[in-house]
Amino acid sequence: MHVTHLSLADFRSYAGVEVPLEPGVTAFVGPNGQGKTNLVEAVGYLATLGSHRVSSDAPLVRMGADRAIIRAQVKQGERQQLVELELNPGRANRARINRSSQVRPRDVLGIVRTVLFAPEDLALVKGDPGERRRFLDELITLRSPRMAGVRSDYDRVLKQRNTLLKSAALARRHGGRTMDLSTLDVWDQHLARVGAELLAQRLDLIAAIQPLADKAYEQLAPGGGPLALEYKPSAPGEAHAREELYEQLMGALAEVRKQEIERGVTLVGPHRDDLHLKLGSLPAKGYASHGESWSYALALRLASYDLLRAEGNEPVLVLDDVFAELDTRRRERLAELVAPGEQVLVTAAVDDDVPHVLAGARYSVSDGVVERV
Numbered sequence: 001m002h003v004t005h006l007s008l009a010d011f012r013s014y015a016g017v018e019v020p021l022e023p024g025v026t027a028f029v030g031p032n033g034q035g036k037t038n039l040v041e042a043v044g045y046l047a048t049l050g051s052h053r054v055s056s057d058a059p060l061v062r063m064g065a066d067r068a069i070i071r072a073q074v075k076q077g078e079r080q081q082l083v084e085l086e087l088n089p090g091r092a093n094r095a096r097i098n099r100s101s102q103v104r105p106r107d108v109l110g111i112v113r114t115v116l117f118a119p120e121d122l123a124l125v126k127g128d129p130g131e132r133r134r135f136l137d138e139l140i141t142l143r144s145p146r147m148a149g150v151r152s153d154y155d156r157v158l159k160q161r162n163t164l165l166k167s168a169a170l171a172r173r174h175g176g177r178t179m180d181l182s183t184l185d186v187w188d189q190h191l192a193r194v195g196a197e198l199l200a201q202r203l204d205l206i207a208a209i210q211p212l213a214d215k216a217y218e219q220l221a222p223g224g225g226p227l228a229l230e231y232k233p234s235a236p237g238e239a240h241a242r243e244e245l246y247e248q249l250m251g252a253l254a255e256v257r258k259q260e261i262e263r264g265v266t267l268v269g270p271h272r273d274d275l276h277l278k279l280g281s282l283p284a285k286g287y288a289s290h291g292e293s294w295s296y297a298l299a300l301r302l303a304s305y306d307l308l309r310a311e312g313n314e315p316v317l318v319l320d321d322v323f324a325e326l327d328t329r330r331r332e333r334l335a336e337l338v339a340p341g342e343q344v345l346v347t348a349a350v351d352d353d354v355p356h357v358l359a360g361a362r363y364s365v366s367d368g369v370v371e372r373v
Contacts, residue, residue, distance in 0.1 A: 001112075001314060001315070002022075003021050004021055004022070005021060006021060009068065010067065011069065012068075013368050024343065028348075042072075047114040053118075057087045066088070069086050070085045082096075085108065110145035115318070116318040125293040125297050132277075133274070135300065150197050151198065154271075166264040193246055196242045196248075199270055200240065210228075216300075217295055219337060228278040231273065231276075234272035235269070237252075291327065302338075314341070316342075331355055346358060
């Protein structure tokens with residue numbers, strides 16, 4: 001699968017830009033702040049319905065515009081599709097496939113798949129648990145686009161349950177009043193049911209990606225491993241099957257209900273879990289050096305790529321200003337590993353940051369102008 005054309009309107013710094021693309025390596029080269037990352041960010045948004053740089057859509061819309069449009073022509077085998085997203089901050093986003101009638105934005109998931117390497121990836125190792133949960137959930141959605149609906153359902157149930165708990169907590173604090181919490185049992189069941197499905201997918205993913213990440217780390221930093229990925233649930237237990245996970249969550253919710261009512265927040269569920277990353281016998285966070293942390297983050301991304309490719313739909317590889325962050329040894333090894341990809345998009349401040357093995361198309365990006373060189 002590869003993108004053959006990218007079109008942006010009022011996205012980030014671009015009032016409008018048209019970029020023809022082809023298989024193999026394409027590098028966007030230019031000084032920082034000129035719009036290189038904006039191009040690959042748009043491709044990544046089509047794959048995940050989110051940005052790797054910001055948590056909301058508002059910064060993605062050009063100053064003075066009320067909406068932004070990302071449009072891409074995508075080829076998979078002999079099949080071609082045109083996918084379009086209209087970003088409307090404060091309102092519902094809109095989507096089209098092959099210029100047909102409007103579809104839900106999440107219906108475009110799976111048409112474009114990407115694995116994106118970026119300086120922000122260091123947060124996978126050094127950041128808070130939310131970064132690692134996001135990594136898992138975006139990858140399970142790339143594997144199975146229907147999981148976007150499950151994630152959305154979980155967020156909705158969690159919000160409703162937290163609203164009820166917050167109201168109960170406020171009532172207790174102001175006058176000692178009590179609320180009718182009979183509906184909390186129903187929300188517990190909803191949270192446990194949807195949460196169990198999300199947990200099952202996460203556990204399956206970790207089992208699949210563990211050996212691939214270990215192999216990738218060995219390729220990047222020979223003799224430096226092994227890696228271990230350990231899922232730490234907020235609902236303790238060893239369950240893996242959905243029904244067992246449901247019972248495990250229900251039991252944990254019952255145990256912490258008093259605390260939840262006092263604090264006004266849901267204390268158990270996938271939104272409170274973490275993925276512990278170990279290097280050898282020690283946790284990577286706090287113990288791994290800067291270079292080891294980078295290699296760990298890159299190994300997770302390479303493992304993601306290998307997993308998606310093995311499952312039959314090779315993703316677009318995006319390397320956003322990554323090579324400038326790496327020493328020469330890691331730079332060359334990473335380049336050799338990704339060079340065979342069907343489509344590789346690279347951004348760099350100067351030509352010398354792009355390893356020679358990644359020869360291919362070059363675009364100059366300056367003052368919002370994208371030109372083939």
